[in-house]
Amino acid sequence: MLGGFPLTYCGDSQVGSLSSWSELAAGYYHTMARRTDGTLWACGWNVYGQLGLSDVTPRSSPVQVGSLSSWSEVAGGYTHTVARRTDGTLWTFGQNTYGQLGLGDGTYRSSPVQVGSLSSWTELAAGSYHTVARRTDGTLWTFGANSNGQLGLGNWTPCSSPVQVGSLSSWIELAGGYYHTVARRMDGTLWAWGVNSDGRLGLGDVTSRSSPVQVGSLSSWIKITGGSWFTITLRS
Numbered sequence: 001m002l003g004g005f006p007l008t009y010c011g012d013s014q015v016g017s018l019s020s021w022s023e024l025a026a027g028y029y030h031t032m033a034r035r036t037d038g039t040l041w042a043c044g045w046n047v048y049g050q051l052g053l054s055d056v057t058p059r060s061s062p063v064q065v066g067s068l069s070s071w072s073e074v075a076g077g078y079t080h081t082v083a084r085r086t087d088g089t090l091w092t093f094g095q096n097t098y099g100q101l102g103l104g105d106g107t108y109r110s111s112p113v114q115v116g117s118l119s120s121w122t123e124l125a126a127g128s129y130h131t132v133a134r135r136t137d138g139t140l141w142t143f144g145a146n147s148n149g150q151l152g153l154g155n156w157t158p159c160s161s162p163v164q165v166g167s168l169s170s171w172i173e174l175a176g177g178y179y180h181t182v183a184r185r186m187d188g189t190l191w192a193w194g195v196n197s198d199g200r201l202g203l204g205d206v207t208s209r210s211s212p213v214q215v216g217s218l219s220s221w222i223k224i225t226g227g228s229w230f231t232i233t234l235r236s
Contacts, residue, residue, distance in 0.1 A: 049110025099160025127176030149210025
């Protein structure tokens with residue numbers, strides 16, 4: 001049993017009959033999906049309110065999150081969710097023990113709450129217990145757990161509100177892992193930071209980093225993905 005559901009392997013099965021899904025995001029035990037009409041849907045484990053449905057009841061089928069049709073991006077963390085609306089605002093919900101919702105406190109939320117008042121967010125990524133977001137000016141911001149330096153702020157202090165990573169304004173793609181973060185810059189270089197006990201940062205060693213460090217010297221990276229204990233990258 002998981003969150004009230006019996007664990008039964010069903011093979012590869014289509015979820016419903018709709019053909020209007022536009023984006024998917026997987027948390028640890030929950031799934032978020034966006035449809036072409038801009039609506040947001042959720043299913044799975046919900047003990048921390050990570051489905052955004054204003055309760056902590058698990059769902060075994062997709063349920064619409066509120067009634068808005070203006071969602072443009074979604075990302076799933078371990079037990080929290082972050083989403084962006086078409087107006088550039090940033091919204092979060094779910095577990096908030098480490099401030100991963102970016103709301104300036106440690107209170108859990110079971111429905112979407114706006115992070116600050118800015119409307120200049122353009123990309124987001126969720127690590128296990130931390131969140132990474134990029135603004136339209138190319139700056140990089142992080143918040144949440146930081147026990148392994150995964151916020152990239154040069155320290156190990158958690159943050160419950162967005163804090164800028166360095167002063168660069170050339171970030172173009174983000175990915176969050178279990179306790180690490182990877183990002184790509186406009187010049188095609190790859191950067192990583194956080195826990196590295198198993199070499200997931202790709203730096204040729206197992207030393208953790210609390211600030212962004214360039215991975216090698218190549219400038220031909222075009223896609224990045226952060227797994228739990230690994231990182232996958234694609235070159236041109």
